[in-house]
Amino acid sequence: MGLRNWLSRPMRGHHLGVEDLTRGDEGVPLSKRRKWALTTIDSAPFQVWVVIVAGIGFLTDAFGLFALNVVTPMIGYVYWPHNVDDDDVPTVPQSIKTGMMCATLAGTMLGQIAFGFGADVLGRRKMYGMELVIIIVGTMLMIMSSNGERNSMAVGGWLITWRAIMGLGIGADYPLSAVITAEFAPRRYRARMLSWVFFAQPIGQLLANVLSLAAVEGFKSQITDELLSCPNNDGGACIRAIDRLWRLVIGIGIIPAVIALGFRFTIPESPRYKLDVLRNVRTTFEDTRDFFGANELDPEGGEMDELTSPTAPAVNTSRRSSTSEIGLDEVIDSDSDSEHDFNPTPNNNQSLSQPSVPLPPGDPNFVPPLASWADAKQYFIVEGNWLYLLGTSLSWLFLDFAFYGLGLSSPEIVRHIWRDPNLPRAHVFTSLRDNSLNTLVMVSIGACIGGAAMIKVIKYASPKVIQFWGFLVLFVLFIVTGSAWTKLLESSRSGLIVLYVLSQIAFNLGPNVTTFIIPAEIFPTRYRCTAHGIAAASGKLGSWLVQIFLAFAFKGGEKNTNEQFDWEKRNFGHVLQVMSAFMMAGAATTWWMVPETRDRDNRSRTLEELSGGRKVLEELNKKRVDEEEEGE
Numbered sequence: 001m002g003l004r005n006w007l008s009r010p011m012r013g014h015h016l017g018v019e020d021l022t023r024g025d026e027g028v029p030l031s032k033r034r035k036w037a038l039t040t041i042d043s044a045p046f047q048v049w050v051v052i053v054a055g056i057g058f059l060t061d062a063f064g065l066f067a068l069n070v071v072t073p074m075i076g077y078v079y080w081p082h083n084v085d086d087d088d089v090p091t092v093p094q095s096i097k098t099g100m101m102c103a104t105l106a107g108t109m110l111g112q113i114a115f116g117f118g119a120d121v122l123g124r125r126k127m128y129g130m131e132l133v134i135i136i137v138g139t140m141l142m143i144m145s146s147n148g149e150r151n152s153m154a155v156g157g158w159l160i161t162w163r164a165i166m167g168l169g170i171g172a173d174y175p176l177s178a179v180i181t182a183e184f185a186p187r188r189y190r191a192r193m194l195s196w197v198f199f200a201q202p203i204g205q206l207l208a209n210v211l212s213l214a215a216v217e218g219f220k221s222q223i224t225d226e227l228l229s230c231p232n233n234d235g236g237a238c239i240r241a242i243d244r245l246w247r248l249v250i251g252i253g254i255i256p257a258v259i260a261l262g263f264r265f266t267i268p269e270s271p272r273y274k275l276d277v278l279r280n281v282r283t284t285f286e287d288t289r290d291f292f293g294a295n296e297l298d299p300e301g302g303e304m305d306e307l308t309s310p311t312a313p314a315v316n317t318s319r320r321s322s323t324s325e326i327g328l329d330e331v332i333d334s335d336s337d338s339e340h341d342f343n344p345t346p347n348n349n350q351s352l353s354q355p356s357v358p359l360p361p362g363d364p365n366f367v368p369p370l371a372s373w374a375d376a377k378q379y380f381i382v383e384g385n386w387l388y389l390l391g392t393s394l395s396w397l398f399l400d401f402a403f404y405g406l407g408l409s410s411p412e413i414v415r416h417i418w419r420d421p422n423l424p425r426a427h428v429f430t431s432l433r434d435n436s437l438n439t440l441v442m443v444s445i446g447a448c449i450g451g452a453a454m455i456k457v458i459k460y461a462s463p464k465v466i467q468f469w470g471f472l473v474l475f476v477l478f479i480v481t482g483s484a485w486t487k488l489l490e491s492s493r494s495g496l497i498v499l500y501v502l503s504q505i506a507f508n509l510g511p512n513v514t515t516f517i518i519p520a521e522i523f524p525t526r527y528r529c530t531a532h533g534i535a536a537a538s539g540k541l542g543s544w545l546v547q548i549f550l551a552f553a554f555k556g557g558e559k560n561t562n563e564q565f566d567w568e569k570r571n572f573g574h575v576l577q578v579m580s581a582f583m584m585a586g587a588a589t590t591w592w593m594v595p596e597t598r599d600r601d602n603r604s605r606t607l608e609e610l611s612g613g614r615k616v617l618e619e620l621n622k623k624r625v626d627e628e629e630e631g632e
Helices: 003-008 030-042 048-079 094-122 130-142 155-184 187-198 200-218 237-251 254-266 271-278 281-292 328-334 373-382 386-407 410-418 428-457 463-483 485-491 493-508 511-517 525-553 561-593 613-631
Strands: none
Touching: 030 271, 030 281, 048 094, 048 130, 048 155, 048 187, 048 200, 048 237, 048 254, 048 428, 094 130, 094 155, 094 525, 130 155, 130 237, 130 254, 155 187, 155 271, 155 511, 155 525, 187 200, 187 428, 187 511, 200 237, 200 428, 237 428, 271 281, 271 525, 373 386, 373 525, 386 463, 386 493, 386 511, 386 525, 386 561, 386 613, 410 428, 410 493, 428 493, 428 511, 463 485, 463 493, 463 511, 463 561, 485 493, 485 561, 493 511, 511 525, 525 561
16 A cells, blocks of 8 residues: 555545445445455555554664663763773663663563553554554653752662653554554565564664764764763763763654654554454445455455456455444444344354354354453363464563573673773773674674565565574574684684674574564464464563573672673673573474464465464365375
């Protein structure tokens, strides 16, 4: 959908101008409307504006999350000038640094679960956009944090609090953006659209480093490059410059959030949510026609397959109908005519047109049951789909233990790799500039290369296959780098940099993207956002655990700062070895507990087929094997 069509579509169910009262679709049977809507969605072209709307918000999330890397050293110079490291360079106390990271990740976990559940109960559209409002408010409050007049407040407490609020909004975007993209995506483009949305994360990282580098250069004349900390005899000019600098870097993240906000508040409700949860087939039929510019459906015309064939010409209809965004309290009264009413059977698993005939797996006319505790028990426990939820959750946890361990801790890692102990420590300006530049080289470039390659590779390999081999490649990289850490640190720092960049490529050409994609595909509409939120929160649990692990488990005891730095530098290779064990666990989990989302011809299955769970997928695979045996 182009920008022109997006802006001209119905707004809250109403077109501009005079309503067309001669639509001619009143006689279309309910079952045909449902099948037509699903077939139209799956045969539509690539939905560019869905990707843009979801991607801009995801870019904002990544920018806010990883900008913490570049501003943390700046905050140390301003608010903790007397808390110095081994070279008398001011630094944020470890407790505050760990507190900000963990508060962000804890807020992210809460947002993922709460908004995921809310989107399943209240609807995707009612929740979408609220997370950006939270991010904007949290960001504005964070950049106003201070110690107060004569240190009447503690800036560390405010920073931790507002980072938790920002984390809440960041976490909410994961299940909402993934599920909305998946439910609007045509079948053949679904994985690519999700990959494009997730590609906004490395772009957000890149922008955080590029903009911070540009901002540091812009304040060059006001920041000393002759001392290790800001001088006391310049009237506070250096400290004021750095204080403005970190607020500017964080505050820039508001701009894409505001841009995305308008689009998110105008996006229509997910058609699959309307069909499967709201049970409003009439308005889904109309919204699908309006949104995708699809052909009219003639109630007295030919067969459904002919009308919805992917080879049929896509003619934009000139006759539009009024639509409505139906809330939960309006569903019962919305289709009062018997012709449009939907009265599900007790089990809700019969065809609308032939209620007594069993439907084949993935049939568009199959109407799933509504969410309930009894249905959740049936789907997850009795039918064994808990295995898929556990598999996607553990895979994400194992991944994020390493990804965020290296990503959010990159200032310390960059410091170990780039700093030559034989040279004096860089002064304030050079230190801030090098922090942004070195992180840009080691993290952002590799992440962007991997993410861009993923968009291409996902066309030829399934997410499960990519995830499995991605974990194995990361296992090898971490084992090699961890085992050779000390020798490479002494003899070949460029070799360490190359291995670190390769690991960032492997993350984004592998499980960092697929753990986002798979949970958005394999669960039924009524539980899709909740399940994705649980899986994503499990990942953030892993990232939370690794921050605690890095902050406390690898401390060398009661040592002075010089001894501590040397101890960390010598033993960081063991951290990578521990991470390699998590990568092997991720590969095993993917192999045994994550389902395949494509058929044997590498074609993506429909969401209706995948939402049937283990029982349906096993039946489909068995049917395919039987057909191949008969063909032989």
